[in-house]
Amino acid sequence: MSAREGEPVALAYFAKGYQSFVLKYTTVTDxxxxxxxxxxxxxxxxxxxxxEHATELNLQKNKICLVGFSGGGHLAAAVSTHGAVRPDALILGYPGIVHNDLRxxxxxxxxxxxxxxxxxxxMFGMNRDSVxxxxxMxxxxKALDEKQIQFEMHMFKGVGHGLSLGTSLTSSGFAEDVKPRYAKWFDMSIEWLKETFGDFKLYGVNDGRDTKYNIDRNLKVLFSDEKAKELCLNKMPVLAEFLSETQMVEMTPRKINGFMKTISFDELMELDRKLCEI
Amino acid sequence: MSAREGEPVALAYFAKGYQSFVLKYTTVTDxxxxxxxxxxxxxxxxxxxxxEHATELNLQKNKICLVGFSGGGHLAAAVSTHGAVRPDALILGYPGIVHNDLRxxxxxxxxxxxxxxxxxxxMFGMNRDSVxxxxxMxxxxKALDEKQIQFEMHMFKGVGHGLSLGTSLTSSGFAEDVKPRYAKWFDMSIEWLKETFGDFKLYGVNDGRDTKYNIDRNLKVLFSDEKAKELCLNKMPVLAEFLSETQMVEMTPRKINGFMKTISFDELMELDRKLCEI
Amino acid sequence: MSAREGEPVALAYFAKGYQSFVLKYTTVTDxxxxxxxxxxxxxxxxxxxxxEHATELNLQKNKICLVGFSGGGHLAAAVSTHGAVRPDALILGYPGIVHNDLRxxxxxxxxxxxxxxxxxxxMFGMNRDSVxxxxxMxxxxKALDEKQIQFEMHMFKGVGHGLSLGTSLTSSGFAEDVKPRYAKWFDMSIEWLKETFGDFKLYGVNDGRDTKYNIDRNLKVLFSDEKAKELCLNKMPVLAEFLSETQMVEMTPRKINGFMKTISFDELMELDRKLCEI
Amino acid sequence: MSAREGEPVALAYFAKGYQSFVLKYTTVTDxxxxxxxxxxxxxxxxxxxxxEHATELNLQKNKICLVGFSGGGHLAAAVSTHGAVRPDALILGYPGIVHNDLRxxxxxxxxxxxxxxxxxxxMFGMNRDSVxxxxxMxxxxKALDEKQIQFEMHMFKGVGHGLSLGTSLTSSGFAEDVKPRYAKWFDMSIEWLKETFGDFKLYGVNDGRDTKYNIDRNLKVLFSDEKAKELCLNKMPVLAEFLSETQMVEMTPRKINGFMKTISFDELMELDRKLCEI
Structure with missing residues (x-):
């Protein structure tokens, strides 16, 4: 069962922009x-x-999410609750939690x-999961809530264990393991991750510069202020060529300089500082 | 708070095809x-x-779902668990359940x-609901599971009580009560209702006639069988006029007779019986 | 066919918060x-x-959207392109446009x-619509684009005409008229309407007051600024009772005053003005 | 611009189960x-x-879809309309088609x-794409329709070119290139691909055996027929151990034999043949 919960799930998260790694851990079978x-x-x-290798792996060391399914969910929950090292977020698919029900x-x-x-x-799973x-869950x-740890839970009506993504891809061909309603857990987990870890960097939105004017505001906004317009045109005269309504809505100084390269990065940053100060 | 949980929610279900009624019940305030x-x-x-009025209200007497929010969720749960009369399904938004926490x-x-x-x-709600x-939930x-009653639960991360549909429509203008992730509960409840009560009647799908051939199969299917084709053309010669690939895929004997009216309802039913017997 | 494109569609828009009206117009059949x-x-x-009756009907006179399907789409397009009076937005389902193909x-x-x-x-429809x-479309x-009128178009693969919402509700029981992919047009039209007409009023978001501090900012934000905090507590001492993290994130002065009623509307507005000026 | 339309898109399709390859082709810049x-x-x-390498690459040689964006969309469309070799399906993001507008x-x-x-x-794109x-599109x-080639098109309202997936991931940090409405094109393209190429293999659904009884029907279905039940229990006595309602709904002979291994693959196929003949 576990093959369907390893690479296919890791790939699904990777395609959404998250560096993903699959751990093949020791089980009692091994x-x-x-x-x-x-x-x-x-x-x-x-x-x-x-x-320790965050830089070379291009990831953020305080945004590591552990994902586990079924028995792997038990392990992930064990590490998250009494491990010497903890992840920063936890995703559990139909995990084993209560010991007297588990081998x-x-x-x-x-x-x-x-x-x-x-x-x-x-957390997510089916309400008639027999395993x-x-x-x-x-x-x-209940235990998380008592310690005031935030959680999100989606428990769907129906039978099934080991459904992984709930799509034909992870069904191993078993039609009863394709569950379109249940399959929504994945996109919901992405939205939850973005809420929990924040979205990927967007200039002028979540990079600490949500000032009214900066090099990531479009020309329509920048040219609506006399001072901002003057700063922009002095530093980047090329901006005067982007005059159609569509271009003014679509284009920012950083974007235009990206392909026009009329000023250096340092000059661009200087323009940004001055715009932020308005 | 309750106005936003009455008509707007009833209308949302009504627009999805469910006869909806709002009960204004007595509270301790009244x-x-x-x-x-x-x-x-x-x-x-x-x-x-x-x-008792199922026929005139055009509803199915064994498919009555009770919907309650917050204090109304307590009442709906009370009726559903120890009422003399019970609904056939129950939808609860951030309900009050545990008594020592409730007035x-x-x-x-x-x-x-x-x-x-x-x-x-x-059931659905927010995990940091302070009320x-x-x-x-x-x-x-837990109580439902112990009695083997099926349930579905969606508990979203975040604060908020009385969010109703979680859209701008039901927010009373309060931006913090617009929660796009939480707002998915409504469409998920519709899918759950269809799974629980079955979909609206579809000819040849959920009306007890999922035979290979019947008057609700398209012409392409019907004409692929010599016997079915002969039966169809004998009874409804007009079918021979629907020969384009698109028409054959799109059209069924019932549908064509709906606007061509070349045979009576009884004759149509007779054709259906014979097609079902093939 | 037209019954399925009248009330069910009007109700669907009404449930999303739009005042909806069905016009039964004269046809050549009549x-x-x-x-x-x-x-x-x-x-x-x-x-x-x-x-003319915008106020009593509780609608905005410059936000009237005309919706038409098939032949009704022809009429709606005719009114929108050469009518003496025009709507402010137009939604067309599989409309008849080109005259040499129409009766x-x-x-x-x-x-x-x-x-x-x-x-x-x-606009929306099926690419193998035979009518x-x-x-x-x-x-x-093409004609809209040449006049620089904005448009959105969703043309789905497959057969079908007169599909309305594409759900079991509007299928009249014909299974081939239930098209889940096509059915997405409706929610996409709502998103388009909100983009085109703007969302319903949200305090402090689209009501002209997106200042850093105002009575629709939560207590956590307001209390993070010494001056804002002082103004709030002077005017509404009751705010000091909402100290839990959850309450501070969830609650705004307007919201709290809504159920506590410790100050008058005029006093609330005065507090707002002062907060906006910070 | 092109980096955001290569690997991230290929990965997105790969995560949905499609073998994906990125072609770096020669341009006039090169x-x-x-x-x-x-x-x-x-x-x-x-x-x-x-x-030619379909077997070793584990793909179906008659289900090859070519995907191209912008200038790459021009190339993909050129190959698809007058190439010596053609793909089996074509996906175009804001393609260049009309020559007098292109360099x-x-x-x-x-x-x-x-x-x-x-x-x-x-096809998909924005209606105010300035490039x-x-x-x-x-x-x-129009040209496709005239030759009766099926197509699907989603043209969204708004500005933007080179938006790729329209998510923060492919935005290069430019907030105006994150377009949640437009971003739906990807999931819609997956649904279109499944409609066009068929879904991945599901036993008893799209593998040529949609008979009433076979080894991919659940025990509840199989045991409802005396003959099917007898065949099953004779060949696989172990099935008698799966008696709970949940297990009977969840389990099929193939699935149970997958982990119980009580009979050989040949014996399992023999059971299947006999069940199909009922």
């Missing part, structure tokens, strides 16, 4: 003598590796382990 | 001496009225009252 | 001697009626009539 | 003396390569070249 400590260490070591390795109780360092969590019935949600 | 019995009787009387009228405990006659339930925090979900 | 002038006058009279009443050519007073248009094939789009 | 023949040959050679290499007129071998096409205005749509 090693019957393994304790929970083994996969937990593999997971925390992985998080540490990502944080779990010896492990501290997950719900009792929820603490202030437990990350925000997004990890709703009580697992409900118990975890 | 009558400080009122017990829970008063609004419960108003609700069960309403359900009984709808069932509730004296009322049997809702979670303890869940029984086999409790209808399937769809009816998550424990209300989580407790009800 | 009166074989009628010229195009008759339904055109009925339509322009209706628009004039709505504008049209004698009428000026629609594409040739497009002028500067023609409103922005949203009004794509050339109708493509010709109209 | 080689001022290049004629259109050079990139056309690069494209047709690529298609031929994919078809195009010498090339046969695309609209005049549309023929019966031109593949079905999906490839609407006439490009409208002309191509």
């Amino acid at each position: 090693d019957p003598t393994a304790t929970i400590d083994v996969p937990m260490k593999e997971t925390t070591d992985s998080i540490t590796y990502l944080r 779990a390795m010896d492990c501290p109780d997950i719900c009792e382990s929820v603490d202030e360092a437990t990350p925000e969590t997004f 990890t019935p709703p009580q697992h 409900l118990s975890f949600a | 009558d400080p001496t009122a017990t829970i019995d008063v609004p419960m009787k108003e609700t069960t009387d309403s359900i009984t009225y709808l069932r 509730a009228m004296d009322c049997p405990d809702i979670c303890e009252s869940v029984d086999e006659a409790t209808p399937e339930t769809f 009816t925090p998550p424990q209300h 989580l407790s009800f979900a | 009166d074989p001697t009628a010229t195009i002038d008759v339904p055109m006058k009925e339509t322009t009279d209706s628009i004039t009626y709505l504008r 049209a009443m004698d009428c000026p050519d629609i594409c040739e009539s497009v002028d500067e007073a023609t409103p922005e248009t949203f 009004t094939p794509p050339q109708h 493509l010709s109209f789009a | 080689d001022p003396t290049a004629t259109i023949d050079v990139p056309m040959k690069e494209t047709t050679d690529s298609i031929t390569y994919l078809r 195009a290499m010498d090339c046969p007129d695309i609209c005049e070249s549309v023929d019966e071998a031109t593949p079905e096409t999906f 490839t205005p609407p006439q490009h 409208l002309s191509f749509a």
Whole structure:
């Protein structure tokens, strides 16, 4: 079952712009003598590796989200609640949480382990899942809420376990594992991630410069102010060539300089500073 | 707050094809001496009225869904769990469930009252709702699950109570009550209703006649079988005029007879019987 | 066919917050001697009626959108391009546009009539519509573009005419008229309407007061500025009671005063003016 | 501009289950003396390569879709209308089509070249695109329609060229290139691809065996027929262990044998044949 919850899910997040990594951790199938400590260490070591190599991997070390399904959800929840190293967000698909219902390795109780360092969590699954019935997610949600950890939960009506993305792609050909309603969890998890981690950088929006005027405002806005217009045209006379209504709405100094290259980056930054000060 | 949860929501369901009725029930504000019995009787009387007048109101008496928000969600849940008359489905928006957190009228405990006659339930709300925090929905979900009543739950991250549809329409102008992610609950509730009650009647799909050939199969399908083709053309020679690929895919005997009226309804039904028997 | 394109569509828009009216206009079926002038006058009279009664009907006289399907789309396009009175926006479902393909009443050519007073248009239909094939919409789009009138067009793959909303509700039971992909036109038309007419009023967002501080900013924002905080607490001491993180994010002075009523509307407006001036 | 239309788009399709390849073709920037023949040959050679290596690349040789944006859309349309080798479907984002508006290499007129071998096409863009205005797509749509080639077109209101997916991911940080409405083109293109090429294989749905009984029907269906039940239990006695309502709805003989392995693949196929014959 697990192949459908590894690469296909990692690719889905990668296509949305998130650096994605698949961890193949040790299970009791691999090693019957393994304790929970083994996969937990593999997971925390992985998080540490990502944080230590954040620059070369082009990721943000405080925006690492751990994603786990079913038994992998148990592991992800264990790391998130009592791991020595924690992720910054947690996504759980039909996780195993409550121990007396699991053939779990010896492990501290997950719900009792929820603490202030437990990350925000997004959960989803089916309400007639016969392997990890709703009580697992409900118990975890309750425990998170008691510690005032934010969570989001989507529990859909119907049967099914191990549905992964719920699309034909991850169904292994089994028609009953294609669930269009359930499949919405993925896009909802992306929206949740953007709400939780913030969106990718947008100039003048979430880069700390939401001033009225700057080099990422369009010409229509900039030319509506006499001072801004003068600054722009002095520094970048080429802007005077973009006069159609459409161009003025579409174009910003940074964008135009991107392909016209009439001024240097430093000059562009200087123009920005002056515009921000208006 | 309640105006935004009455007509606008009823209209939203009505526009999707569901006969909708708004019940203005008695609250402690209306009558400080009122017990829970008063609004419960108003609700069960309403359900009984709808069932008794099902034909003239053009509704199905075993497909009545009760919808309640906040305090109205408490009432709807009370009726659904220990009412003398029950709805066939239940939709709850950020309901009050747990009594020690509510300024509730004296009322049997809702979670303890869940029984086999409790209808399937769809719930939604925000996880930082300060009036009816998550424990209300989580407790009800747990109680439903223990009695094997199906449920669906969507708990979104964020603050807010009384958000109704979560759109500008129901925001009363308060920008912080417009929540596009949360607003998805409504379309999800429609999909859940269709899954739970079945879709509106579609000929040859959910009307008990999903036979290979019938008067609701298109001409391309019908003419692919020699016997079906012969039956069709004998009874409705006019069908021979619909020969373009597009027409053959688009048109069925019932549809063509709808505007050509070349045979009577009884003759059409006879053709259908014979096609079904192939 | 037309019943499915009247009330169900009007209700769908009404449920989204738009005042909706259905015009039953004269057709050649009603009166074989009628010229195009008759339904055109009925339509322009209706628009004039709505504008003259805007206040009592609670609508904005410069935000009237005309919606027409098929033959009704021809009429709506005729009014929009050469009517004496014009709507402010136009929505056309699989409209008849090109005259040599229509059993049209004698009428000026629609594409040739497009002028500067023609409103922005949203169009949709199927590319294998056998009644009004794509050339109708493509010709109209071309004519609009030549006059620099904005338009949006969604032409879906597949057969079908008169599909209305494309849902089971408007299918009259014909399964082939349920088209989930096509059915997206409706929500897309709502988004287009909001982009074209603007959203419903949101305090502090689109009511002309998007100042940093005003009575529609939440307490967290207001209390982050010493001056704003002082103004708020002086005028509305009750605000000091809303101190939890959740309350501070959720609550605004206007909202709190809505249910606490500690100050008059005039006093609230005075507080707003002072906050706006910071 | 082109980097945002290469890998990010290829990854988006790959994540949806489509093998994706990015062709870096020769442009006049690379080689001022290049004629259109050079990139056309690069494209047709690529298609031929994919078809010849279909097995090892795990793709279907008659389901190759060519995707092009802007100038790349011109190339893709050129190959699709007068190339020696053609793709099986075509997706065009704001393509250059009409030559007198393009700084195009010498090339046969695309609209005049549309023929019966031109593949079905999906197109999208903005109606105020200042680089490839609407006439490009409208002309191509008209030409396709005249040759009865199916097409789908989504033209959104607003300015913008080179928007790629229209998300923050492909915006290069330019906020005005994030267009949530426009961004729907991608999911709509996936739905179109599934409609055009068919969905990925689902047992018993689109694998040529949509018989009432087969090894991909759930136990509830199979056990409702005496003969089917007997065949199943004789061949796979283990099925008798899956008796809960949930299991019976969720489980099929193929699925159960997938993890129980009580019979061989040949025995499973024999059971299937017998069930299909009922």
